[in-house]
Amino acid sequence: MTEFLQQTVSGLTTGLVYAALALAIALVFQGTGTLNFAQGEFATLAAFVSFALSSAGLSWWLIVPVLVVLSFVFGAGVERLLVRPVEGSGPLALLTVTAALLLGTNAVTALIWGTDVRSMPSPFGDSVYRLGPLTFTAQALGGGALVVLAMLLCGLVFRFTPLGLRLRAVADNPDSAKLLGISTGVMLAVGWGIAAAVGAIAGLVAAPTLGLSPELMTNPLLLALAAATLGGFSSRLGAVVGGLLIGVLSNLASRYVPGIGGDLQLVVPFAVIFLVLLIRPQGLFGRASTVRA
Amino acid sequence: MATAISAAGRPAPAAQPSPSGNGPVLAELRPLWRRPVSWAWTALFAVGLVLPFFISDFDLFKASRVLTVAIAVAGLNLLIGRAGQISAGHGALYGLGAYTAMIFVRELGWSWPLAVLAGVVFSGVAGWLIGLPALRVTGLNLGLLTIAIAAIFPLLLSRFVDLTGGTVGLQLPGSPISAPEGLGLTDEQFQFLLLVLVLTVVLVLLRNLTTGPFGRALEALRVNPLMARSEGVDVNRLTLTVFAISSAVAGLGGALGGLVLASTVPDSYSMFFSLTLLSACVVGGSRTWAGALIGAAFIVYLPDVISQQIGSTTGGQWSQLVYAAALLLTLFFLPTGVAGGLGRLVSRLAGRSRRRGA
Amino acid sequence: MSALLEVTGLTAAYGAVRVLHGIDLTVGENEIVAVLGANGAGKTTLLRALSGTVKAGGGVSFAGRSLAGTSAARIARGGLGHVPQGRGTFTGLTVEENIRLGIVSRPAATKGQADGDLDRIYGTFPVLQEMRRRPAGALSGGQQQMLALARALLARPRLLLIDEPSLGLAPLTSADMFSVLARLREEWSLSVLLAEQNARASLKVADRGVVLARGRVVAAAPAAELAADAGLRAAYLGESPDGLTEVAP
Numbered sequence: 079m080t081e082f083l084q085q086t087v088s089g090l091t092t093g094l095v096y097a098a099l100a101l102a103i104a105l106v107f108q109g110t111g112t113l114n115f116a117q118g119e120f121a122t123l124a125a126f127v128s129f130a131l132s133s134a135g136l137s138w139w140l141i142v143p144v145l146v147v148l149s150f151v152f153g154a155g156v157e158r159l160l161v162r163p164v165e166g167s168g169p170l171a172l173l174t175v176t177a178a179l180l181l182g183t184n185a186v187t188a189l190i191w192g193t194d195v196r197s198m199p200s201p202f203g204d205s206v207y208r209l210g211p212l213t214f215t216a217q218a219l220g221g222g223a224l225v226v227l228a229m230l231l232c233g234l235v236f237r238f239t240p241l242g243l244r245l246r247a248v249a250d251n252p253d254s255a256k257l258l259g260i261s262t263g264v265m266l267a268v269g270w271g272i273a274a275a276v277g278a279i280a281g282l283v284a285a286p287t288l289g290l291s292p293e294l295m296t297n298p299l300l301l302a303l304a305a306a307t308l309g310g311f312s313s314r315l316g317a318v319v320g321g322l323l324i325g326v327l328s329n330l331a332s333r334y335v336p337g338i339g340g341d342l343q344l345v346v347p348f349a350v351i352f353l354v355l356l357i358r359p360q361g362l363f364g365r366a367s368t369v370r371a
Numbered sequence: 372m373a374t375a376i377s378a379a380g381r382p383a384p385a386a387q388p389s390p391s392g393n394g395p396v397l398a399e400l401r402p403l404w405r406r407p408v409s410w411a412w413t414a415l416f417a418v419g420l421v422l423p424f425f426i427s428d429f430d431l432f433k434a435s436r437v438l439t440v441a442i443a444v445a446g447l448n449l450l451i452g453r454a455g456q457i458s459a460g461h462g463a464l465y466g467l468g469a470y471t472a473m474i475f476v477r478e479l480g481w482s483w484p485l486a487v488l489a490g491v492v493f494s495g496v497a498g499w500l501i502g503l504p505a506l507r508v509t510g511l512n513l514g515l516l517t518i519a520i521a522a523i524f525p526l527l528l529s530r531f532v533d534l535t536g537g538t539v540g541l542q543l544p545g546s547p548i549s550a551p552e553g554l555g556l557t558d559e560q561f562q563f564l565l566l567v568l569v570l571t572v573v574l575v576l577l578r579n580l581t582t583g584p585f586g587r588a589l590e591a592l593r594v595n596p597l598m599a600r601s602e603g604v605d606v607n608r609l610t611l612t613v614f615a616i617s618s619a620v621a622g623l624g625g626a627l628g629g630l631v632l633a634s635t636v637p638d639s640y641s642m643f644f645s646l647t648l649l650s651a652c653v654v655g656g657s658r659t660w661a662g663a664l665i666g667a668a669f670i671v672y673l674p675d676v677i678s679q680q681i682g683s684t685t686g687g688q689w690s691q692l693v694y695a696a697a698l699l700l701t702l703f704f705l706p707t708g709v710a711g712g713l714g715r716l717v718s719r720l721a722g723r724s725r726r727r728g729a
Numbered sequence: 730m731s732a733l734l735e736v737t738g739l740t741a742a743y744g745a746v747r748v749l750h751g752i753d754l755t756v757g758e759n760e761i762v763a764v765l766g767a768n769g770a771g772k773t774t775l776l777r778a779l780s781g782t783v784k785a786g787g788g789v790s791f792a793g794r795s796l797a798g799t800s801a802a803r804i805a806r807g808g809l810g811h812v813p814q815g816r817g818t819f820t821g822l823t824v825e826e827n828i829r830l831g832i833v834s835r836p837a838a839t840k841g842q843a844d845g846d847l848d849r850i851y852g853t854f855p856v857l858q859e860m861r862r863r864p865a866g867a868l869s870g871g872q873q874q875m876l877a878l879a880r881a882l883l884a885r886p887r888l889l890l891i892d893e894p895s896l897g898l899a900p901l902t903s904a905d906m907f908s909v910l911a912r913l914r915e916e917w918s919l920s921v922l923l924a925e926q927n928a929r930a931s932l933k934v935a936d937r938g939v940v941l942a943r944g945r946v947v948a949a950a951p952a953a954e955l956a957a958d959a960g961l962r963a964a965y966l967g968e969s970p971d972g973l974t975e976v977a978p
Contacts, residue, residue: 113511115459115518163703169510170457171702174653177459177646178702182695184643188688240833247819247830254817257780258884259805259834296642300522303515312821348523355508355516365821 080211085333086326091218092287093325094225098280099295099302100309100317101229102273107311108249109269110161112172116179118299120156120274121281122292123187124149128282129198129290138201142224145282146275153274154267161270162263188292195293200286221283228279229318232272236314245269297344301328304347307354310364319362324350407721419567423560431559432631433671438566439628441667442573444651445660446620452657453581454613455593456505460517461621461648463524466640468494468622469629470528473541476630483547483630490626491619498618502611521645528637540636548630562631569627573620574660580616589613643691650694654701656708665709670694731793732757733920734779734888739787741771741778748774750944751787756888756920761910763931763952764924766941772924773814775941776890779922780804780811792887805834810886814893816877820866824857827865827876831883839885850879853909853916871902878909888920889913895927903927910934932956 099117106114114120124145131141156179164171202220206213236242247255248265255262281295288294305324309316324347332343354361423431443465450456468490475486501520505513528535535541550561580586588609591599600606629635647670655666673693678686705712732755739752749771756762764772778785781801789796791809805811819827828850832843851858854875860868865876874894881889894910895903911934913921925931932938938955940948948961955961 107511111511113515160699167702167706169514170451170455171706173457173459173511173514174649174698175702177649178695178698180695181643181646181650181691181698185688185692185695189685189692193688243822243826243830244833246822246826250819250821251817253782254813254819255830256801257782257805257811257813257817258830258880259802260830261800261802296522300519303519307512307515344523344526348519351516351519352504355504355512359508359512 081333082330084212085329087212087214088218089326089329090322091222091325092329093305093322094222095280095284095321096298096301096305096325097318097321098225098229098276098283099298100305100321101232101314102277102280103302103306104309104311104314104317105232105269105273105276107306108314109245109266110157110165110172112161112169112176113303113311114179114270114273115173115176115299116183117273117277118295118302119180119183119187120149120153121277121284121298122294123152123183123281124274124278125198125281125285125290125294126187126191128278129196129285132199132201141201142279142282145278149274149278150271152271154271156274157267157270158263162266165266184292191292193292195289195291198285198290201282217286221286225279225283228276232276233314235272241268245272300344301325301347304350306361307351308361310361312365313361313363316361316363407717416567416571419571420564423556423563428557428559431563433675435559435563435566435631436628437664437667437671438563438570439624439631440648440651440671441664442566442570442624442627443621444648444655444666445570445573445577445663446617446624447648447652448655448657448660448663449577449581449620450613450617451652452659452662453586453589453593454610454617456610456613457510457514458501458517458617459514459642459649460501460519460521460524460645461618462640462642462645463521464494464497464618464621465625465628465644465648466524466528466635466637467497468625469635469640470535470541471622472626473543473629473635474534476547477541477543486547487623487626487630490629491623494622494625495615495619498621499611499615501618502614505610505614506607518642518645521642525637525641528640535637538637540634542635543630543633546631546633548627566627566631569623570664573623574663577620578660647691647694650698654697654708656710656712656714658707659710659714661714662708662710669697669709733760733792734922735788735790736779737788739775739778739785739789741774741783741785743774743783748944749778749785752941752944752946754939754946754949756922758887759914759918759920760937761914761921761923761935763928763935763938764922764941765926765928765931765938765955768926769943770941771944772941773892774944776811776813776892776922776924780809780890782811782813805884806836808836808885808887809890810834810881810884810888811890812877812881812892812894814896816870816873818865818868818873818876820864822865823862824865824868824876825861828857828880828883831880834884836885843883846883846885849916850883853882853912854879871898871906874898874902874906875909882913882917882919885917886919888922890922890924892924893926894923895925895930903930907931907934928962929956 099121102117103114106112106117127148128141128145131144132138136144160179161172161175164175200217200220202216205216207216207219236246244255244260245265245268247258248260248262249269252262255265284298285294301324302321305320306317307320308323309318309320327350328343328346331346422434426434443461447458447461450458471493472483472486472490475481475489476483481489501517504516508516529538546558546562548562548565549558550556554561556564581589588599588604591602591604592606592609596606651666651670652662654669655664656662674686674690677689677693681689701708707715734756736752736754739749740747741749752775754762764775766772774783777783779789779796781796781799781804791804791807794807796804799807819830828847835843856872857875857879860872865873868876878891878894891910894906898906907930910921910923913919923931923935932952932955935952938950938952939946940955940961948955
């Protein structure tokens with residue numbers, strides 16, 4: 079029983095990373111109407127940047143806000159310069175742009191930092207805590223808290239601020255938004271920026287555990303896509319819930335289902351994507367009418 | 372000539388650019404031997420037949436790879452350019468063809484033509500299965516599904532070690548596609564000529580497929596699936612068929628590619644390979660068959676060119692960066708791809724000279 | 730005093746198909762002008778061209794400034810509101826959130842009065858106050874029309890373009906709609922350019938009327954005159970004796 083609980087908790091911890099990445103993917107989907115396949119690579123790049131800043135001696139208390147700002151600018155810039163030109167050209171063009179961004183960002187990361195896996199020290203230290211029969215590392219607790227905080231802030235901005243209202247309006251009905259004087263272009267760029275910032279936190283939290291390399295997010299991206307599919311791309315809450323579910327599911331499957339271990343764990347997200355798309359394409363929380371294609 | 376002449380005396384603009392530049396109707400009416408494009412292809416075919424005797428076996432080997440990739444990209448062009456579907460996973464289908472052929476030769480001792488056929492069949496069936504969810508989901512979701520397939524394929528290969536040799540893959544001592552006795556050709560020459568023939572047959576078949584009733588139904592499907600349905604097109608069957616054909620063609624390329632190389636390794640068929648194929652399709656031009664060849668040449672030769680300039684350690688990554696940049700530039704400035712852009716340039720030049728002549 | 734809106738030689742096309750062939754019209758301060766005409770006459774395109782949703786040629790001057798080349802969002806922020814055909818509801822947001830979005834395009838100086846205006850909106854449209862927290866997609870057609878109006882009003886436009894508000898509404902709801910429109914000018918001191926197929930009801934509410942046919946202005950006169958001219962109505966508005974609009978011949 080303890081083992082089961084431990085695995086579940088461990089699944090929740092990794093699930094938080096998937097949840098944050100899935101939230102980023104959902105945000106871009108709701109605004110621009112495409113799936114950003116490069117979201118994982120953006121997060122990897124952010125993780126490397128944080129590593130570089132940390133190696134340069136910056137305190138983690140400074141690195142996190144700097145990273146958020148840099149990622150925001152990066153995401154907004156990518157939207158403005160590289161995505162905007164094809165925004166009216168149909169789903170294939172948009173998807174291909176994100177594929178290009180995936181290839182390009184991955185290449186840039188590998189060129190700057192090389193392909194070796196580095197171990198990145200945890201910003202939260204190496205302590206281990208016990209709560210009853212369960213064990214938690216500082217990284218898991220601290221990382222988890224950071225991700226939860228990032229997602230909460232994001233949710234608060236969207237739900238309760240005028241900016242968030244405008245972002246949601248543009249996602250809901252861009253033509254009407256324009257008629258109300260909202261600059262849809264600016265809002266889309268902001269959306270990409272927020273998504274990149276949330277993804278950056280995910281990358282930052284994942285790196286110490288998974289090892290820092292350009293391949294850091296190759297698998298988590300798939301899990302995040304499955305999470306967003308399960309939760310529903312049109313729901314921010316769905317992305318988060320989906321991430322947690324996928325995290326727990328993958329962990330339990332790799333532990334208890336014979337044959338699915340290590341890398342093959344990825345059969346789980348694949349199966350989830352396949353089944354959800356066949357049975358209920360809008361996911362658990364999504365709205366059927368907004369399956370944009 | 373029945374070109375529509377407006378009151379100003381200039382030919383009316385064509386509704387859609389076509390390779391011969393005369394407008395869609397006229398392109399169909401002109402006999403094959405009159406069209407400049409046919410002459411270009413014939414010349415290319417002749418070059419292909421003669422080439423093996425002028426370049427080294429090593430260069431031929433590389434060129435053969437271009438041809439196998441071109442076959443696969445042609446399949447992708449059918450799916451994306453003609454049917455309007457999305458696949459970010461054709462690398463997996465190419466790999467499936469390769470591994471199937473390899474296993475049939477290595478484990479079951481089949482001759483290479485039958486093994487290749489097996490590869491085609493397996494890939495075709497896999498494509499049909501992928502087409503099933505494509506009936507329910509479109510666009511983005513399909514891209515999602517296919518990229519998931521692309522990502523998981525190498526993992527499945529690594530996992531089933533007994534069948535696939537795991538991460539090491541499967542190798543043969545030499546390529547089973549060997550030149551028959553008495554022809555006086557080296558294996559590489561024979562392989563290249565074979566591939567020239569196969570690619571030609573594939574392109575001709577695909578071209579005929581897409582200019583006939585099947586092609587018109589595909590076009591209707593691509594432009595407006597709902598309207599196609601109301602016009603009597605069996606959308607479901609058409610979609611499944613086009614997925615099957617496209618995947619079978621990719622498998623054909625993969626099977627031949629794997630056997631020519633005499634080695635199949637999971638890393639060769641990664642998600643990045645699938646995305647690279649997608650780049651070849653888009654950069655070459657997804658609606659022209661020449662685009663398949665151009666795109667394939669681009670992705671096969673570029674890494675070598677770059678490695679020569681920069682060195683082989685980071686060559687792969689720089690190549691990837693160039694693919695990404697080329698993809699973006701093509702999407703922004705040349706949406707019909709290099710082949711499409713060239714086609715339009717040629718038709719504009721030809722139109723100008725014709726007007727001057729008339 | 731020059732007119733609030735001056736349109737000269739306005740043309741518009743969808744791709745290669747020309748829809749408006751040179752429209753001239755003016756709207757003065759605090760004036761309600763009805764744009765009438767059958768289906769396909771170009772009423773919707775005219776409104777879209779004015780709000781910048783559709784590219785147009787010719788001269789459009791609003792409050793003395795040319796709108797040529799201005800983006801739709803900027804035109805809206807300049808005080809020209811547009812309630813589009815089909816309401817344009819943000820179905821995923823609540824009713825109140827929908828209305829509050831109107832505050833975004835208010836002139837910066839008046840943002841402080843926004844809350845006061847919000848109360849007045851709820852006064853004019855009590856049903857919206859009841860349904861404040863419900864998702865806007867759950868509202869009926871007539872309620873969504875009220876919502877679209879309310880949202881547009883909260884932006885305090887100087888000129889409000891309204892496109893076919895009675896489309897798809899039951900007759901009783903439609904009558905309610907028109908009585909609201911009648912009071913708009915007094916309660917909110919703005920001008921209205923109203924595109925409608927229901928000529929009879931529109932002319933009762935409007936000061937002047939402009940009749941479009943096939944992308945051209947064929948008649949422009951005070952509303953009372955147009956209402957009385959049965960011949961005009963029959964020719965261009967396809968009205969049958971019982972006053973219901975039919976598709977023009």
